[in-house]
Amino acid sequence: MGTSLNLGLLFETGFTVFCYISVALLGLLVGSFLNVCIYRIPNDESVVRPRSHCMKCGHTLGALDLVPVFSYLFLKGRCRYCGEKISPRYALVELLTSVVYLLLFWKYGLSVDFLASAYLMSVLIAVFFIDLDHMIIPNKLVVAALVGGVLPFVYNIFRPMDIYVDRKWWNPLLGAFIGFGFLLLVAIVGYLVYKTDEAMGGGDVKLFAPIGLFLGWKMTIVALFISFVSAGIVSIVLLLLKKKERRSTFVFGPFIVMGTFFTYLFGWELLEWYLSTLLHV
Numbered sequence: 001m002g003t004s005l006n007l008g009l010l011f012e013t014g015f016t017v018f019c020y021i022s023v024a025l026l027g028l029l030v031g032s033f034l035n036v037c038i039y040r041i042p043n044d045e046s047v048v049r050p051r052s053h054c055m056k057c058g059h060t061l062g063a064l065d066l067v068p069v070f071s072y073l074f075l076k077g078r079c080r081y082c083g084e085k086i087s088p089r090y091a092l093v094e095l096l097t098s099v100v101y102l103l104l105f106w107k108y109g110l111s112v113d114f115l116a117s118a119y120l121m122s123v124l125i126a127v128f129f130i131d132l133d134h135m136i137i138p139n140k141l142v143v144a145a146l147v148g149g150v151l152p153f154v155y156n157i158f159r160p161m162d163i164y165v166d167r168k169w170w171n172p173l174l175g176a177f178i179g180f181g182f183l184l185l186v187a188i189v190g191y192l193v194y195k196t197d198e199a200m201g202g203g204d205v206k207l208f209a210p211i212g213l214f215l216g217w218k219m220t221i222v223a224l225f226i227s228f229v230s231a232g233i234v235s236i237v238l239l240l241l242k243k244k245e246r247r248s249t250f251v252f253g254p255f256i257v258m259g260t261f262f263t264y265l266f267g268w269e270l271l272e273w274y275l276s277t278l279l280h281v
């Protein structure tokens with residue numbers, strides 16, 4: 001009796017460890033693909049062809065050069081063929097994707113919620129770096145996120161998703177409407193006040209439609225709240241440190257990405273805390 005119980009426990013622990021390792025490796029692999037997206041999508045290049053090559057010498061990279069993170073460490077951050085330094089950001093994006101996947105798996109376990117959140121966050125990691133580099137959010141990524149948003153939307157009709165809590169079929173649609181609508185309003189007000197369309201970029205507005213689908217309406221409001229508050233705090237700090245001109249353009253995409261990720265991890269807890277502590281509901 002005792003032995004079989006221990007075996008059961010051993011098997012369960014082994015399976016959990018196996019799952020976490022698989023998720024970490026999947027994150028590294030997807031992160032490696034996201035690197036390709038981050039560098040090629042802004043230049044309108046294909047993310048499939050040609051095969052990855054060194055930016056300096058153009059040598060096509062072999063399988064041994066493309067093992068996420070490990071190749072970078074093994075080659076000490078240099079191209080095997082010409083010795084050119086490779087940006088540590090490639091390895092960073094891979095590690096970051098892996099950590100994001102692990103945290104989502106820790107939160108949602110083996111579930112459709114995990115698959116959906118990992119998909120959205122993958123697209124958003126590409127958005128994060130492209131917006132930082134080029135101050136644009138490519139339509140291709142918005143479309144990729146929208147297409148993926150069909151999964152949680154359809155699944156929710158049949159079985160409840162953790163993130164929506166209720167099973168109302170229109171919940172994700174209302175999320176998309178609120179996210180998109182609110183940012184559109186901010187963009188219009190920004191345009192009227194500052195007479196520039198740079199207060200809120202079109203990419204930011206569009207991006208919140210798929211985020212709304214994935215998060216449902218309540219968590220969309222939480223994500224909007226976190227994105228605006230964190231962007232506001234960072235803006236004020238930058239202004240105080242005089243790192244930024246008052247009217248200079250502000251990259252909002254990365255705050256949307258971080259706000260969405262935080263909402264996936266702690267959105268409901270934050271909402272419940274807010275309702276019980278501040279509103280005494």
Ligand SMILES: [Zn+2]
Pocket residue numbers: 054055056057058059079080081082083084
């Ligand atoms: Zn090279």
